[in-house]
Amino acid sequence: MTTVVSIYPDYLEQVKQLVAQHLELVEEPLLLAIYYRTDRAENDVFLLEVLDNFNGSSIECDGDLLEVLYGSTPHFMLRDRDAVLQIILASPEELLRAATKNTSRFREVKHALAEGRAQKVYGSPEGDDLMQVFSNVGVACMAASGKI
Amino acid sequence: MSASRVWLRQAKYDLVAARYLAQQDAHHFYCQTAAKCLQVVEKSVKAIAAELTDRRIVTITIGFDHDIDRYITAIIRAPHRPAKTVPHYIVETLHHNRSEVKAIMRLAPHRPEDRNKLPRNTEYPFHDVHGILIAPADTGVFQKAEIDTHVKTASIVFDQAQALISIAEREPR
Numbered sequence: 001m002t003t004v005v006s007i008y009p010d011y012l013e014q015v016k017q018l019v020a021q022h023l024e025l026v027e028e029p030l031l032l033a034i035y036y037r038t039d040r041a042e043n044d045v046f047l048l049e050v051l052d053n054f055n056g057s058s059i060e061c062d063g064d065l066l067e068v069l070y071g072s073t074p075h076f077m078l079r080d081r082d083a084v085l086q087i088i089l090a091s092p093e094e095l096l097r098a099a100t101k102n103t104s105r106f107r108e109v110k111h112a113l114a115e116g117r118a119q120k121v122y123g124s125p126e127g128d129d130l131m132q133v134f135s136n137v138g139v140a141c142m143a144a145s146g147k148i
Numbered sequence: 149m150s151a152s153r154v155w156l157r158q159a160k161y162d163l164v165a166a167r168y169l170a171q172q173d174a175h176h177f178y179c180q181t182a183a184k185c186l187q188v189v190e191k192s193v194k195a196i197a198a199e200l201t202d203r204r205i206v207t208i209t210i211g212f213d214h215d216i217d218r219y220i221t222a223i224i225r226a227p228h229r230p231a232k233t234v235p236h237y238i239v240e241t242l243h244h245n246r247s248e249v250k251a252i253m254r255l256a257p258h259r260p261e262d263r264n265k266l267p268r269n270t271e272y273p274f275h276d277v278h279g280i281l282i283a284p285a286d287t288g289v290f291q292k293a294e295i296d297t298h299v300k301t302a303s304i305v306f307d308q309a310q311a312l313i314s315i316a317e318r319e320p321r
Contacts, residue, residue: 027156069230070320
């Protein structure tokens with residue numbers, strides 16, 4: 001029987017501190033950060049970050065949003081030794097493409113938001129605008145306006 | 149700013165220059181375009197090497213030579229890391245692009261084995277198939293299709309290096 005050690009949103013403060021660090025990375029400015037839990041890896045910490053000037057598809061060829069795994073470090077301690085921090089990284093264009101294709105990693109964030117196991121921890125004005133993609137109405141509106 | 153970002157910043161403007169030269173569509177600029185593409189690739193790989201050295205995943209002394217194959221060799225021999233981790237992405241990306249990178253880096257000027265058979269390169273006079281000394285900027289030495297391929301390769305390698313360094317920087321520190 002698997003023991004669920006990480007219960008969302010236990011890592012919220014650590015996630016906020018990490019996002020604050022990432023705000024200092026100016027070459028690919030952070031637009032949106034969402035902390036969430038998935039069904040496929042309940043003990044892992046998931047963080048979606050949407051970055052300007054980023055090209056995740058240049059290194060991830062599976063057609064979905066780029067997913068990077070980070071182990072427990074002194075600066076982000078994970079209680080379960082098998083747990084990992086999973087950061088999903090995308091540009092606004094990549095996020096919109098994933099929304100249009102309704103990819104697996106996009107659906108995870110969307111469902112987490114719908115089911116109350118996700119929260120936005122940072123949003124610039126453009127990032128806040130991007131939150132629309134996670135609603136069906138929002139995707140339709142963005143398609144109508146030519147954004148996707 | 150980290151050393152990797154400084155290498156990457158210069159690579160970025162080398163790429164801007166390569167694209168500008170390519171847009172001129174002038175045959176005497178083809179060799180300069182190729183030379184700039186070569187610089188983009190070299191600096192992008194060195195940026196990755198600098199990031200990995202900074203993180204103590206490998207230990208590579210970044211020099212001023214053009215032989216980046218040794219950097220790639222060292223990096224892809226780093227200890228195996230789990231899938232979807234930063235080192236894994238770096239190794240997979242460099243491995244995947246290795247043949248394209250080698251093709252473009254062959255154009256860098258280097259000491260020839262035979263001084264009477266200087267090979268084609270982007271900067272110095274060399275011997276054509278008839279043994280006649282010609283300049284890289286001469287008509288027909290480089291073709292547009294080849295240059296377009298080099299610009300595309302340089303763009304891809306730069307984008308990849310930028311993405312890899314970005315994900316490396318996001319590790320909690």
